[in-house]
Amino acid sequence: MSGKVVAVVGATGAVGREMIRTLERRNFPVKQIRFFASSRSAGQHLKFNGDDVVVEELTEKAFDNQGIEIALFSAGGDTSKQFSPIVAKAGAVVIDNSSAWRMNPEVPLVVPEVNPEDVKFHKGIIANPNCSTIQMVVALKPLHDYSRVLRIIVSTYQSVSGAGQRGIDELWDQTKNIINGKPIVSAKFPKQIAFNVIPQIDVFLENHFTKEEMKMVNETRKIMHDEHIATTATCVRVPVLRGHSESVYIETEKKISRDKALELFSKAPGIVLMDDPSTGKYPVPTESADQFDTYVGRVREDLNIENGLNFWCVSDNLLKGAASNAVQIAEIL
Numbered sequence: 142m143s144g145k146v147v148a149v150v151g152a153t154g155a156v157g158r159e160m161i162r163t164l165e166r167r168n169f170p171v172k173q174i175r176f177f178a179s180s181r182s183a184g185q186h187l188k189f190n191g192d193d194v195v196v197e198e199l200t201e202k203a204f205d206n207q208g209i210e211i212a213l214f215s216a217g218g219d220t221s222k223q224f225s226p227i228v229a230k231a232g233a234v235v236i237d238n239s240s241a242w243r244m245n246p247e248v249p250l251v252v253p254e255v256n257p258e259d260v261k262f263h264k265g266i267i268a269n270p271n272c273s274t275i276q277m278v279v280a281l282k283p284l285h286d287y288s289r290v291l292r293i294i295v296s297t298y299q300s301v302s303g304a305g306q307r308g309i310d311e312l313w314d315q316t317k318n319i320i321n322g323k324p325i326v327s328a329k330f331p332k333q334i335a336f337n338v339i340p341q342i343d344v345f346l347e348n349h350f351t352k353e354e355m356k357m358v359n360e361t362r363k364i365m366h367d368e369h370i371a372t373t374a375t376c377v378r379v380p381v382l383r384g385h386s387e388s389v390y391i392e393t394e395k396k397i398s399r400d401k402a403l404e405l406f407s408k409a410p411g412i413v414l415m416d417d418p419s420t421g422k423y424p425v426p427t428e429s430a431d432q433f434d435t436y437v438g439r440v441r442e443d444l445n446i447e448n449g450l451n452f453w454c455v456s457d458n459l460l461k462g463a464a465s466n467a468v469q470i471a472e473i474l
């Protein structure tokens with residue numbers, strides 16, 4: 142049978158389950174599939190293309206002499222730091238969803254619509270960027286190719302699934318409890334998320350930005366091969382189940398008119414343009430959920446800055462923001 146021997150590490154998680162579905166949906170050539178998680182989930186069964194597959198415990202010996210060629214990791218940064226080098230040494234190429242390796246100069250950080258060529262310099266580990274970065278750089282790429290992007294001001298509206306299964310459960314639980322007049326518990330998020338918005342994702346750093354915001358700043362430069370792109374990000378959690386949205390303002394070297402931007406977006410890979418103010422056409426998370434593309438709309442020339450352009454983009458954070466970007470990288474391999 143042709144195809145690759147593929148492992149999904151973190152297979153029981155919110156991203157891992159989408160990786161499995163994405164391999165199925167994109168007909169990735171799989172000769173054999175293996176699922177790994179912690180000892181908590183070892184022994185569980187998950188389906189792949191209709192077959193039952195047992196979840197195995199990830200251990201330091203688990204990949205020895207198994208012939209595993211591609212390992213899709215979404216088991217958090219600490220697990221990745223410990224196991225990715227061991228798995229790469231055992232002969233697999235690791236495609237890791239955590240932030241553990243993203244800024245390591247030896248590790249390519251890849252969005253296939255933007256810098257597919259970087260895959261070539263991998264030494265066994267390839268990093269998948271943060272979900273908020275991925276959809277923004279997919280949208281920026283055609284603009285940047287036409288006229289260099291100098292400045293980015295972005296505000297994100299990030300769904301609770303970005304915080305994993307516990308984030309999804311917390312929104313449901315709080316919503317049900319509030320409707321039923323019961324007290325609520327905030328454990329995964331720093332404040333109440335139901336009927337609220339929270340301008341904090343991840344921890345605060347010394348410069349008063351959050352870690353999530355600084356990921357957008359640094360990862361954008363690395364992916365776009367431009368150390369000078371000046372990004373300011375404000376990352377906000379909103380009570381949406383699935384799909385991150387972003388309001389993006391950019392300044393470019395030469396002016397990009399709305400018509401030019403629409404033309405560039407409409408031809409770009411991975412982008413679906415939804416922009417027609419006359420019919421109220423623009424993207425929203427409920428309509429882009431479960432899709433692989435990045436949706437762009439609300440394109441406007443800035444009122445005050447000659448070379449300023451505003452747009453809105455929406456993408457499924459569990460797919461393009463994580464699982465399908467990783468599977469696309471595997472397709473390049």
Ligand code: NAP
Nearest residue numbers: 151153154155156178179182215216217239271272305306
């Ligand atoms: P999740 O729903 O909490 O799932 C975590 C997964 O990791 C589970 O399968 C869990 O297995 C497994 N795991 C935890 N500790 C492990 C260990 N020591 N050994 C093996 N497996 C272990 O979280 P998620 O939303 O899927 O996210 C997982 C990770 O993906 C995040 O921590 C983050 O690094 C990354 N992520 C990236 C993006 C992105 O922007 N690209 C977005 C979301 C998440 P058990 O069932 O055994 O606990």
Ligand code: 3JN
Nearest residue numbers: 217218238239240241271299303304
């Ligand atoms: O909160 C979100 O919407 C995205 C979260 C991503 C995330 C969550 C926990 C750990 C990451 C990430 O991918 O940057 C990490 C991490 O690996 O640092």
